[in-house]
Amino acid sequence: MNQVNLGTHAKNTWCIGCGNFAILNAIKSVITELIKEGNPAENFVLVSGIGCHAKIVDYINLNSFYSLHGRVVPVAEAIKIANPTLKIIGFSGDGDSYGEGLEHLLFAAKRNIDITMIIHNNRVYGLTTGQFTPTSPKDFKGRSTPYGNKEMPFNPLELMLASGATFVARGFSHGIDLLKNIFKQAISHKGFSIVDVLQVCVTFYNMYSYYSQRVYLMEGHNEQDFEAAVKKAREWDYNSDTKIPLGIFYRNDLPAFEDSFLKSQKSGIDRKEKIKKILENYTIG
Ligand SMILES: Cc1ncc(C[n+]2csc(CCOP(=O)(O)OP(=O)(O)O)c2C)c(N)n1
Ligand code: SF4
Numbered sequence: 001m002n003q004v005n006l007g008t009h010a011k012n013t014w015c016i017g018c019g020n021f022a023i024l025n026a027i028k029s030v031i032t033e034l035i036k037e038g039n040p041a042e043n044f045v046l047v048s049g050i051g052c053h054a055k056i057v058d059y060i061n062l063n064s065f066y067s068l069h070g071r072v073v074p075v076a077e078a079i080k081i082a083n084p085t086l087k088i089i090g091f092s093g094d095g096d097s098y099g100e101g102l103e104h105l106l107f108a109a110k111r112n113i114d115i116t117m118i119i120h121n122n123r124v125y126g127l128t129t130g131q132f133t134p135t136s137p138k139d140f141k142g143r144s145t146p147y148g149n150k151e152m153p154f155n156p157l158e159l160m161l162a163s164g165a166t167f168v169a170r171g172f173s174h175g176i177d178l179l180k181n182i183f184k185q186a187i188s189h190k191g192f193s194i195v196d197v198l199q200v201c202v203t204f205y206n207m208y209s210y211y212s213q214r215v216y217l218m219e220g221h222n223e224q225d226f227e228a229a230v231k232k233a234r235e236w237d238y239n240s241d242t243k244i245p246l247g248i249f250y251r252n253d254l255p256a257f258e259d260s261f262l263k264s265q266k267s268g269i270d271r272k273e274k275i276k277k278i279l280e281n282y283t284i285g
């Protein structure tokens with residue numbers, strides 16, 4: 001395939017300067033590359049939650065499912081189980097997946113299902129205009145915390161490592177080449193992959209200068225070493241004023257959930273028949 005055009009006619013309503021543009025451009029470029037390398041466009045399915053991040057699926061001309069707040073992961077998992085040949089990419093916010101949908105994220109990591117989760121971690125509720133989230137720092141002043149947030153933030157990378165995620169990475173919305181590199185590897189990874197993107201929200205929590213002074217690309221880090229990954233993930237706790245490592249923290253090739261799950265099932269035709277029977281039970285009359 002020579003010509004790939006993933007653009008849509010949807011009007012883009014993100015604020016000028018929003019870090020979501022970099023995520024959009026990076027993912028479009030990576031998927032275009034993957035399509036040109038022989039992956040059919042119809043094999044990609046995008047899933048989003050609710051928030052500014054979620055609008056991304058309106059701007060990419062691929063099959064997509066705009067789900068509910070906090071429910072990107074279960075929708076993505078269901079699509080994968082129904083058709084394991086598909087490549088599923090979930091786009092979620094820090095409120096969406098680290099707050100309301102956290103339990104889904106942890107269990108998806110635990111079962112190592114082959115989906116890729118890209119978290120637009122702006123550390124604030126963008127769409128609902130500036131409330132704190134599980135990754136907002138202590139003392140963060142926003143619409144719901146006018147006297148300052150009293151809680152310490154989660155470190156999502158540590159949580160993901162502890163839950164069994166087999167690909168864990170962090171990018172920055174103002175480093176598009178690194179984003180492209182990480183996204184491509186995350187999508188190609190067989191198993192659960194998560195990319196936490198430090199996404200600048202210019203309107204409600206502009207961390208551009210803060211991040212720019214602190215981020216650095218990890219070099220010489222052994223991605224296969226779990227202990228080293230945990231140590232690196234702890235280097236910055238989403239609160240302290242330390243340097244912030246970017247790149248791939250951890251990667252491990254383990255059997256993906258859907259393979260062992262489907263092996264234990266009967267053939268595709270039997271499954272269809274089974275589903276038909278279940279649905280018949282719900283038929284009225
Ligand atoms: C079940 C449910 N709970 C809450 C909301 C309200 N709501 C919509 S978007 C949002 C926060 C979005 O924040 P985040 O996930 O960080 O996305 P961002 O807008 O920052 O990209 C909330 C609380 C909702 N729509 N549905
Ligand atoms: S509110 Fe923040 S996250 Fe939402 S579009 Fe504007 S800059 Fe981006």
Ligand SMILES: [Mg+2]
Pocket residue numbers: 051093094095120121122123124125126133
């Ligand atoms: Mg957010």
